[in-house]
Amino acid sequence: MRLGVLDIGSNTVHLLVVDAVRDGRPDPAADDRSTVRLMRYLDDEGRIDNDGVAALSEAVRKAAKAAKRLGAEELIGIATSAIREATNGPEVLARLEEIAGVPLQVLTGSEEAELTFLAARRWHGWAAGRLLVLDIGGGSLEIAMGMDELPDYAVSVPLGAGRLTHDFLRSDPATDKQLDALKSHIKKTLAPVAKEIRKQAAPDHVVATSKTFRSLARLAGQRVEVIGPEERRRMQLADLVDWTPRLAKIPAEQRMELPGITPERTYQIVAGAMVAQRAMKDLGIEEIEVCPWALREGVLLRRLDVLTD
Numbered sequence: 001m002r003l004g005v006l007d008i009g010s011n012t013v014h015l016l017v018v019d020a021v022r023d024g025r026p027d028p029a030a031d032d033r034s035t036v037r038l039m040r041y042l043d044d045e046g047r048i049d050n051d052g053v054a055a056l057s058e059a060v061r062k063a064a065k066a067a068k069r070l071g072a073e074e075l076i077g078i079a080t081s082a083i084r085e086a087t088n089g090p091e092v093l094a095r096l097e098e099i100a101g102v103p104l105q106v107l108t109g110s111e112e113a114e115l116t117f118l119a120a121r122r123w124h125g126w127a128a129g130r131l132l133v134l135d136i137g138g139g140s141l142e143i144a145m146g147m148d149e150l151p152d153y154a155v156s157v158p159l160g161a162g163r164l165t166h167d168f169l170r171s172d173p174a175t176d177k178q179l180d181a182l183k184s185h186i187k188k189t190l191a192p193v194a195k196e197i198r199k200q201a202a203p204d205h206v207v208a209t210s211k212t213f214r215s216l217a218r219l220a221g222q223r224v225e226v227i228g229p230e231e232r233r234r235m236q237l238a239d240l241v242d243w244t245p246r247l248a249k250i251p252a253e254q255r256m257e258l259p260g261i262t263p264e265r266t267y268q269i270v271a272g273a274m275v276a277q278r279a280m281k282d283l284g285i286e287e288i289e290v291c292p293w294a295l296r297e298g299v300l301l302r303r304l305d306v307l308t309d
Contacts, residue, residue, distance in 0.1 A: 002029065003303065004072035005296045006063050006100060010038050010082035010138025010162050011211075011264065013059035016296045017070045022307040026300040032066035034059035035264040038082045039138060039162035046087045053092055060099045076299055077104035080112055081139030081160060109140055109156020115298030117144035117151045120207050122301055123293045129204030132197075134279055135294060136212040136272050138162035141279065143193060145200055153200055157189055161212050161265075161272035169271060172252050179248055182271065186278045194282040206285050208235075209294035211265060212272035217290045218260025219243060224289075233290045237280045244273040 003020040007013070014033040018026045036059050041052025048056070067075050077100050083089045084106050097104050107115070113135070120133045133151075135142040139160035144151035168174075168182040208217075214233070220243040221235030247255065248270045255266040265272070280288065 001073045001307075002071050003300065004067045004070070004075045005299050006060070006067065006075055006077045006102070006104075007296050007299075008056070008060065008077070008079040008083060008096065008104065010080065010140075010160055011268070012036060012138075013056065013063055014296065015063040015066055016300070017067065017072050018300060020300070020304055020307060022304055024304070026297060026304060030066075030070050032063055032070075034062055037138075037162060037264070037267070039160075039166040042082075042086065042166065046085065048082075048086045048088055048092055053095065056092065056096060057099055060096050064100050075100070075102045076303060077102045078295075078299060079104050079106045080137065080295070081109065081156070081158070081163075084108070085139070085158075109142065110154050112137075112140070112295060113142035113144040113154035113156055114151060115302065116142055116209055116295045117146065117154065117298070118149050118301055119293035119295070119298035120209060120291045121149050122297075123291050124205065124207060128207075130201060132203035132206045132283070132285075133291070134206070134208045134213070134276075134288065135210045136161055136208075136275055137210060138268070141275055143197070143279070143283075145197065145203055153196065155193055155196070157193060159186060159189055159275050161268035161275065164271035164275065165268040172267075173249055174270060179270075179274075182274060183278075186275055187282075190278055190282050197283050206288050207291040208276070208288045209291045211262075212269070213276060213288070214290055214292075215260040215262065215265050215269060216240065216243075216273055216276055217288075219247075219258055221290070234287055235290070236287045237277070237285060240273065240277050240280065244270070244277050247273055 004017045132145045141159040144154040146152035217233040217235040220239040224232040
């Protein structure tokens with residue numbers, strides 16, 4: 001069957017369509033995405049304003065039409081932190097469900113972390129041993145670790161690149177005062193998570209998912225090898241430490257000239273880099289490998305596991 005996942009995230013509304021076969025690899029048949037950058041539409045009360053609702057509605061309408069055009073027989077709708085935490089989230093969700101024509105499941109932070117971990121585990125396999133997975137989204141940072149397909153430890157913290165850019169980096173480029181405030185906030189927020197991680201057994205392999213990490217790895221990492229259509233990249237903490245302050249001094253429009261920095265990520269890549277750097281440092285990570293699968297693939301894999309022939 002042709003299966004689609006409609007992911008309403010903090011930065012993009014993304015439709016992924018696959019030809020689903022039980023026990024088969026969920027290779028994408030097509031996708032469609034719209035950049036929304038939802039955090040810029042939040043008011044001081046945490047409410048998505050009318051322009052934001054309109055932008056979301058248009059993006060979901062476009063994705064729903066694409067799903068129909070691409071012949072998706074089943075569409076799974078998910079929404080993540082921006083909708084979950086907005087004060088008018090239920091109201092906005094009801095409108096988007098009507099447009100999409102399917103229920104939209106609002107994932108908890110721990111569910112996001114667990115599904116992303118499942119995708120990384122399937123991609124890297126059992127040979128990866130104890131796996132630590134990091135994912136920086138627009139609204140939150142997910143961290144999960146374990147030996148099996150369900151992590152022993154999974155947490156979501158409000159350290160998404162879009163959220164932090166909106167809350168702290170109000171000028172372009174950001175001032176030293178803004179950067180210092182953000183640095184302190186990230187360190188304080190991550191401290192209890194790092195403490196818990198240190199209580200766990202050390203990971204055998206550390207991977208990162210999400211477009212933020214992929215962009216940073218293209219900029220500051222190294223290409224390792226190519227497996228089929230997917231390239232593998234690794235990034236060392238030392239290289240990220242070198243690049244982060246340089247990124248912060250470059251205006252957003254000029255960052256797009258750098259390798260890996262796309263127009264939809266350029267405004268929030270500094271905050272993303274600061275979160276990545278602090279997370280790697282506090283968790284004792286010297287190098288990460290970028291995993292091409294993340295939340296959407298995790299949702300698909302979970303559905304394929306119960307697919308009947």
